[in-house]
Amino acid sequence: MTTIAPDIVIEHDAELPTWFGIGGRADRLARPETPEQLIACLQADPKLHILGDGANLLVDDDGVGDLVVSLQRLNKVELRSPGIVYAEAGANLPKMILECVRQGLRGVEGLGGIPATIGGAVFMNAGGAFGQIGEVVERVHVLERDGTARTLRRGEIKFAYRHSGLGDGRDNLVITAVEFALKPDDPIVLRQRLKEVMAYKKDSQPMAERSAGCAFKNPTLAADLPGAGVKGSRISAGRLIDMAGCKGLRIGGAHVSERHANFIVTVQGGRARDVIELMDEITRRVHDQYGVNLEPEVVVWRR
Ligand code: EPU
Numbered sequence: 001m002t003t004i005a006p007d008i009v010i011e012h013d014a015e016l017p018t019w020f021g022i023g024g025r026a027d028r029l030a031r032p033e034t035p036e037q038l039i040a041c042l043q044a045d046p047k048l049h050i051l052g053d054g055a056n057l058l059v060d061d062d063g064v065g066d067l068v069v070s071l072q073r074l075n076k077v078e079l080r081s082p083g084i085v086y087a088e089a090g091a092n093l094p095k096m097i098l099e100c101v102r103q104g105l106r107g108v109e110g111l112g113g114i115p116a117t118i119g120g121a122v123f124m125n126a127g128g129a130f131g132q133i134g135e136v137v138e139r140v141h142v143l144e145r146d147g148t149a150r151t152l153r154r155g156e157i158k159f160a161y162r163h164s165g166l167g168d169g170r171d172n173l174v175i176t177a178v179e180f181a182l183k184p185d186d187p188i189v190l191r192q193r194l195k196e197v198m199a200y201k202k203d204s205q206p207m208a209e210r211s212a213g214c215a216f217k218n219p220t221l222a223a224d225l226p227g228a229g230v231k232g233s234r235i236s237a238g239r240l241i242d243m244a245g246c247k248g249l250r251i252g253g254a255h256v257s258e259r260h261a262n263f264i265v266t267v268q269g270g271r272a273r274d275v276i277e278l279m280d281e282i283t284r285r286v287h288d289q290y291g292v293n294l295e296p297e298v299v300v301w302r303r
Contacts, residue, residue, distance in 0.1 A: 005040035008032060016068065018054035019115060021210045022253065023272040024063030024303075033073045035176055039147040041069050042174065046145040049301060050174055052120030053092070056212050060302045061272045071119060074176070079103065084138065085180045089119030093126075093133075101194055106185035107136040109194040113201040115213070119175040124297075125164045130197050134159030138181040142166065142173040149176070161234065162217050162297060206259045214238070214262040215279060216294040225290055237294055238262030244285045251278040264298075276300065 002010045014029035029051075032038040041048055045067035051057075052071070071090030077099060080086045085105065087096055093116040097108045110130030114121065125134045137159070140152045150173075158165035166173045201207060216237040221229050228243065229235040241247075241261035249256045253270020256278070257263035264275055275298075283294050 004030065004044040005037065008037050008040055010067075014068070016051065016054065016057075016059050016064070018057045018059060019210060019212050020058055020266045020270075020272075020275065021268065022266050022270045022275070023059035024061050025059075026064050026068040029068045029070065031070045031073050035074070035143075035149075038069065038071070038074070038174070038176065039143065041067060042143060042145060042147045050089075050119065052090075052117035052123075053115050055115040056120065056124065056126075056298055058212065058272050058275055058298050058300045060276075060300060062303045064301050065303050071117065075117075079105075080179065083182050083184065085182060086177060087118045087180070088177045089117060089175045091118045092116075093118055093121050097194065100182060101187060101190040104184055104187045104190065105182035106190055107180065107182040108133070109190050110197055112194045112197040113207070118178050122178050123164055123166055123175055124299075125159050125162055127162075129200070132159070132161070134164065136180045136182060137178060139179040140166070140175055141177040141179075142175050145172060145174075204260055206257045206263050206265060209257065209263075209265045210267070211257065211263045211265050212298050215264045215296065215298050216241070216262055216282070217297045219292050219294060221292065223291070225292070228290070236262070240286055240290060240292060240294075241282055244282075244289050246282050246285055249278065249281065251281065254278045256282065272300075 008030055011029045014026045016026050030041050032041055048067040048069050051068050074088040074090040077087045077091045077096050097112055100108050114126050116126055121133045125132050137154055142150050218234050218237050220234045221231055224230050238261045246256045247258050247261050252274030253267045254264055254274040257265050286292055286294050
């Protein structure tokens with residue numbers, strides 16, 4: 001171990017916990033405890049990667065050379081004023097959802113069952129059939145890569161399907177905290193809603209197996225596709241991959257889930273390369289059969 005600023009410890013050759021449970025390690029990993037320490041990390045390596053919950057992440061087998069920063073110690077959640085919940089980027093989304101339901105605050109219960117940190121979820125505008133997190137974001141506190149702090153109001157953030165714009169271009173902002181605007185409601189009603197959302201997921205997704213959730217974004221059709229949808233509509237990538245006959249397809253330690261075709265499931269000892277090759281094969285088959293270009297939702301870190 002070494003240090004960058006006097007009080008920030010750097011772990012070397014550190015394991016990176018991801019939901020896939022496979023993949024390479026980080027040459028250097030830091031776990032800042034304050035925003036000031038995070039700024040010191042940015043000054044040490046402006047290209048650093050932020051590790052959230054590892055729920056949507058694949059690390060290539062060769063690992064990562066840039067500094068990796070885990071925000072797990074920046075995880076405060078507070079009710080600031082009526083209906084405004086302030087959450088640091090490393091806070092756990094499922095825990096915050098439960099707390100909001102308990103407190104009778106409506107707006108995030110539709111995101112039940114999504115594993116993520118607050119920063120990761122907002123950065124990629126996580127969501128599903130019951131809403132996207134961007135819908136309830138009021139303000140986002142960020143750091144620029146030179147360490148300058150800024151606060152963005154919701155109107156300044158370009159939320160779209162699985163997209164916040166916060167990582168676009170040269171900016172590639174680092175989220176430090178998010179404020180959510182929620183509405184009062186009956187905790188019993190909210191709890192029931194959360195239960196329904198979780199039940200839907202449990203029925204249709206392989207939640208007990210190791211995966212990063214949906215591997216591909218749902219594509220928008222460039223032309224009518226009989227049996228799937230009309231031009232301009234966004235359709236389920238899982239349905240399309242299923243139609244292309246990919247369920248059960250296997251490369252090494254990775255296979256396409258039989259339950260939901262947009263889930264790639266890994267087994268112990270599998271390689272990140274297996275997942276990458278399987279994703280390439282799925283992309284090729286769907287393109288060859290239906291002319292649709294699938295875009296990965298899973299983020300891949302490479303050296
Ligand atoms: N379907 C199939 N075969 C499959 C999978 C789905 O025929 O293998 C059909 C289903 O029967 C259903 C339709 O496709 O008629 C849509 O399926 P689903 O409700 O599972 O929704 P999805 O569009 O495939 C999206 C999100 C999920 C989210 C679910 C439910 C994306 C890429 N996926 O999936 O998000 O959990 O809705 O809200 O937007 C994730 O982003 O990691 C993720 C899992």
